Amino acid sequence: MKAHIANFNNILSPLEKDILDILWKRKSCRVREIHGVLKTKRAVALSSIAVLLDRLHHKNIVARTIETARGGMRYVYSPTHDQKGFEKSVVENAVNKLIERFGTVAVTYFEQRFNHGK
Amino acid sequence: MASNLVIPYLANPTHFLLLTLSWLSAVWCFAQWKRTNTVPWAYLHLGLFLLPFVHFATQIQCDMEIVPAIMIMCTDYLTRIGLFMLPLVIGLTLFIGYAIFPRLYVFSHRATRAANRVYDHAAAAAAINAPLYVFDGQEPKAFTIFNRVFASVGVFDLLTRKEQEAVFLHELGHIASGANIQKLSRWILTLFSPLALFTSRHTAPEEEAADAFAARIQGTTKHLASARRKIRAYHHHLQPNQN
Numbered sequence: 001m002k003a004h005i006a007n008f009n010n011i012l013s014p015l016e017k018d019i020l021d022i023l024w025k026r027k028s029c030r031v032r033e034i035h036g037v038l039k040t041k042r043a044v045a046l047s048s049i050a051v052l053l054d055r056l057h058h059k060n061i062v063a064r065t066i067e068t069a070r071g072g073m074r075y076v077y078s079p080t081h082d083q084k085g086f087e088k089s090v091v092e093n094a095v096n097k098l099i100e101r102f103g104t105v106a107v108t109y110f111e112q113r114f115n116h117g118k
Numbered sequence: 119m120a121s122n123l124v125i126p127y128l129a130n131p132t133h134f135l136l137l138t139l140s141w142l143s144a145v146w147c148f149a150q151w152k153r154t155n156t157v158p159w160a161y162l163h164l165g166l167f168l169l170p171f172v173h174f175a176t177q178i179q180c181d182m183e184i185v186p187a188i189m190i191m192c193t194d195y196l197t198r199i200g201l202f203m204l205p206l207v208i209g210l211t212l213f214i215g216y217a218i219f220p221r222l223y224v225f226s227h228r229a230t231r232a233a234n235r236v237y238d239h240a241a242a243a244a245a246i247n248a249p250l251y252v253f254d255g256q257e258p259k260a261f262t263i264f265n266r267v268f269a270s271v272g273v274f275d276l277l278t279r280k281e282q283e284a285v286f287l288h289e290l291g292h293i294a295s296g297a298n299i300q301k302l303s304r305w306i307l308t309l310f311s312p313l314a315l316f317t318s319r320h321t322a323p324e325e326e327a328a329d330a331f332a333a334r335i336q337g338t339t340k341h342l343a344s345a346r347r348k349i350r351a352y353h354h355h356l357q358p359n360q361n
Contacts, residue, residue: 031256031275047348050276051355054256066254072234072274072282073252 011090015044016052020079020086023062028078030067053077061086127174137170148313157296160303164208167311208306215302220263227253229268236279237267240286243335248293250286257356258349260285262292264299276352281345284332288342291331297324 012020018041022034031053035046056062057077064075081089098106128134144166151159223229229251237250248265255270258277262268267289273282292298307314333339 045351045355046276047352048355050256050272051352057256066271072236073232073271074275075256075271 013052015048016056019049019052019056020061023077023079024083028076030074030076032074034077124174127177133170133173133177136173140166140169144311145313148311148316152317155300157299157303160307161208163313164307164310167313207310211306211309212302215306216264220266223263223268224251224266227251227268229253234274236282237269237286240283240335241290244287244290244294244331246290246293248290258285258345258352260289262289262298265293267293272352276348277345278341280336280341281348284336284341285345287332287335288328291328292324294331295324295327297328300324 015038018038019034022037023029026033031046031050034053035044035049038044038049053062053064053075057064060080062077063080064077066073067076079086095110102109128137144163147159147163147166150156151163230253232250232252234250234252241248241250248262248267251266251268252274253268253270256272256275257270258272258275260267260269260273267286269286269289273285277285304314304317307317329339329342332342336342
């Protein structure tokens with residue numbers, strides 16, 4: 001059932017979306033693991049995935065922990081929200097920005113919109 | 119007011135001779151430092167350059183026509199400050215540079231001392247005893263602050279073991295050549311000597327020497343080259359619209 005398919009094109013790049021899809025599916029992954037999955041679908045560099053994961057981490061979309069292994073240290077990335085939670089946070093963010101920017105105008109608009117919807 | 123103090127001082131032939139000889143010697147020491155890259159010449163240059171200033175400070179007498187506020191200071195404080203200025207300031211700068219700065223880096227980067235097999239192997243091969251500090255960061259980055267090697271988690275995450283070893287050997291090469299001491303000396307000269315304008319900030323020879331050090335121990339340049347390619351690729355992907 002595809003009742004709701006979120007379109008993240010304006011929020012995430014296609015590669016970021018692919019990375020998040022893998023993380024949502026696997027819960028936690030290393031950079032090399034994500035690269036291993038993605039390189040079978042498209043030509044993508046390990047460094048490119050690392051840069052994007054770092055960006056997603058700074059946007060608080062993914063969290064990371066340091067794991068110490070035989071070869072040294074490495075990051076293990078995991079999504080901060082599941083897919084539904086992420087969609088909700090995107091909507092919340094957008095609504096907050098509208099209210100912040102337009103104040104009562106935005107609030108009145110939402111009120112009218114919801115009342116019409118009823 | 120400055121001319122009231124300086125002109126009488128320079129009118130004395132002994133003082134003038136001291137100034138000329140000091141500065142000429144300072145220029146010669148500077149040239150020696152540039153030629154040999156031996157750090158003591160840099161500090162000797164600095165000492166000789168500042169010597170006339172210190173001497174000038176000791177010669178200030180209260181009967182000179184100077185403002186009352188300085189007259190109160192001149193006999194006691196100004197002379198003492200002048201006398202102790204050179205060793206104190208340079209000593210303090212060296213202390214900050216050698217002792218405080220590396221600790222500040224550890225603190226600001228939230229780096230932790232780490233034991234790592236690849237690094238230990240590289241340090242043993244280079245016969246250099248320098249601790250490794252690892253800091254949080256996906257970008258593969260490594261540098262040295264005096265006898266400490268700093269590396270981001272990204273170095274381990276994105277580079278192969280041989281590439282990591284090459285990067286560590288490159289950094290250990292900087293320690294072996296004393297590049298950090300040279301850098302600090304250049305920085306101190308920039309603060310205190312006008313001749314620092316003629317020092318090169320070009321770090322290419324230092325980098326080449328560190329590369330050669332790594333290549334000599336590894337017996338090849340290919341690992342360092344591929345590590346550099348990966349680091350460059352990372353920076354390339356950092357540009358907007360690259361993903």
